[in-house]
Amino acid sequence: MITADLDYNIRKINSFILRGVLISLLLFNYLDSSFNYFQPRLYTIFIVVYVFGMLFQLYGLPIKYRGIFRYLLDISLITLFLYEKDLGNTLFFLPYILLLFNSINYSNSKSRTLVFILGIHLSILIVDGFSLVFRHQLIPVIFYVFMLIYYTRKIFNQFNSDLIKLIGDLFAQNISESSSYKILHEVKKRISRSSIGYFFKLDQIFLFRLINNRLVLIKGTQFIRELPDFSDEIIGKIKESKEKPIKGASVIINTIEYSNIYWQRTDFENSTYVYLICLKPATFMLQENIIIGLKPVFSQVSKVFHLMNSLDYIKKNSAKTIKEKVAYVLDAKNAMHFVKNKLTPITNILDLVDRYFKKPENLDERKEKYIKEKLKNNRGNVQIKEVISKAELMIKGVDNLIAKDDVKVSERVIIDSVRRHWFYHFENLDDVRLNFNKESNFNISFNHELFDFVFTDIIENISKYSTGIKMVEFIEDSPGTLTVLFKNEIKDYNRKIQELQELVTQYNQPDNDEIYSRKTHGLSFIRGLMKRKKIKNVISIERETKMFIFKITFISIKS
Template structure:
């Protein structure tokens, strides 16, 4: 049972208890006052009230139940209080009961405007159609408290529904890296609320993380190709806001994202275990005081999203660390393969002896005495046949190790997802995504075949090499050069370029040759595993050196699905 269902059941109980109290109270009023009608009239009214309440409970459609109960309550109150002095506390008490119950109407679709109109009409009838402002003013003062209660309840319910939707979306897509839909979902939920449209309409929603003196974009409700550009004056305000522990909202102007300029902006910050996450809400119109108050009321949603991305980021980092460990182990296995090939070749002649032993014991009747004696003599010199066989079996299994990795099932994904993977990896190594450039028109609908485990090894290895050997310039460029392929260019400067140029040139020549896997393994280390994986999967790739600019480039070309 959800909290909403429990709350609904409590309100139903309150509704029943209210009417029991109302029933007792009306008969006390009847007993203590002079009454306008005959006693039988009050008795019949009370009986009809109970019967009609029961009929309403059993037969009326849900959306009309609350209004019918309200009309019945006001009718019986109007009859019992007709021409009585409402300045008496006990006489006015039935109306106070209904006012107190405004906060807990059991009907989910209760219309407060209908309640107010009928309520004041009932007071007018009880006063014999004389307008006495003191009796009308008391409910009006109470409406102020009820208004703030319903505003608070509205945002509590909205937060709960959006958070529940976000949680479902995250759980459903936890293995697909599609949590970019979360911000789209939040934007859609808030914008479809008619009551909020006059004060807050979200044009786009973005999430940043603070890394030292940089704000790095993590996700947006729309895909972002290039890093946002913030005016220097606004940037100073923003970082001053981030340092202020008391401030939670900041209103700014002038930010450019993918060539689009936004002017009406509000920033919302959250700190999770010393990590600062900042939301940028770009609105379609100026946010006044009410708009700011609405954004403040939606803070639980943003904090929940920030926590999801914090946990996701921590899991990604742990996965990268494990990937690096596994990659090192696989590299050792690859190094061992050369030795195992050698061992296998050296041990191959011994298999002849093993076969002879099998012939001796499995089919002795087909052997002559001379052959039997020969084999027996050989056995005296070799008593480790089983051990030799075991070595050969292990060699075969290890040599097929990379094949097991390559046999992982491919899936069709959008280029947008690949770029998201790169941004996470890049952010992990360089604390920024400014040097990632996208020159593809439709990243969401451009699809490729994707082997997540293979690319995890490939991307990690390439980026680690860039991080290890680059001087000061690094970048990734995604571009679509024709209708059937996209290309990824990993570019970085090289430390001590002149000193290392000859060696780099040799590595490039070896790498780009078609038929030298074994030679390349023995002469290079860092890129051998990447080369092996990509070539086994028939993925075009090459490396090159730009001597004039002192840049090293790794290019991977992927076929569109």
């Protein structure tokens, strides 16, 4: 039984018990005729009407009307039985208290709290003989305050519970990082559409991770082109904070200034995640309390992204192992190419010899007998052909290593993918720079599996061999093209320049696969993968800055 069903059943039992107590109290008053204002017959008739009315609403009314109908029956019964009685007597006022406690069972999408409140006070006014007794009217008001606090907590708890369940579902359905942006978007949408959204006007949410006194972007409800710099003061406050959100100064993101902002910290498994919550100016004065109330939701989102990050680390470590195995298979492919190419002329010669010696007119009887025996016993030609056949099968098999279809994605997916790989190796995103027109909108054919290998290998080589400047730039070389430049400063430039220049020449030759493969595994592996997808890529050396550059060009496709 799910929580919602359990809560509904408990409320039904609670309603039944409270209504039983209510009727018992009224019957007690009814039996004491000295308190009754009307004739006993009228009370009897109304009790019968009340019972049949309850049965009617249970079996004859749509669910959406039942709450308000029960309320009208209850308030009418109370008003009739208490008419002209002294509400200063606690026993007489008790039915109203029970009604207040049972208020949750009258609420549904069609009923209104205002109807309930007006009904209570109108009934008290009628019972008091249409004279306003302040203390009688004040008692429900006191209960309204407690009820407001209770229902506010209940709304938050129910909302948090529903949203946390939704986050879990989104994580299960969209476990790939390329789809994880949906989680924060859905959180923002649900908050804005809920009753909380009437007071809490969300603009944007950005999630960061605190690493070495730096805030590193994880995700946002808006794509961030340029990462803002945050002061040491605000980072210090975040590190000192625990439960309460921090009111921050204005911050500029994507040229937009957000002035009403809060920072909310959450911790999970020795990692600190920080939310930048940007609110619209017209927001409820208790916005800080609302953020505290929503902290369980933010904590759950942090757990999801932490798990995604952990899975990403496992995936990338696995990718290294797989890459090594694939590189080994590629070597085997090259070896099979070599074997095939070398053995093909030999088979041609053997075929020629085979045909020649099978012509008896060219041989005497003794030689013919001798050669026939040799051909019968020597299966070398057949065995060589079998080797070539198996080599061809292996060559074709390698082409199926990465068979996942391409998908159409926006440039943001590629940027997020590069950011994710860069963060894995360097734990910063400052060196991933977007230098193209922000109005540009690219739709690109993209293979997630293939580029997990490509980006991992390129950035891993940068991490391994570069000790100086390193960066990634996204530029628009020409309309409809998105170019990614991986740059790293060459260590020992003067000593390595000749070797690297030879490497560049060999890599950029279009038909140099087998020769180049024997020179180096890594770049050959990348080149082989992208060649299968016909993705333009070249390497170069920028002599002025002593930078090694790996350039990949994506061509925009029609929407």
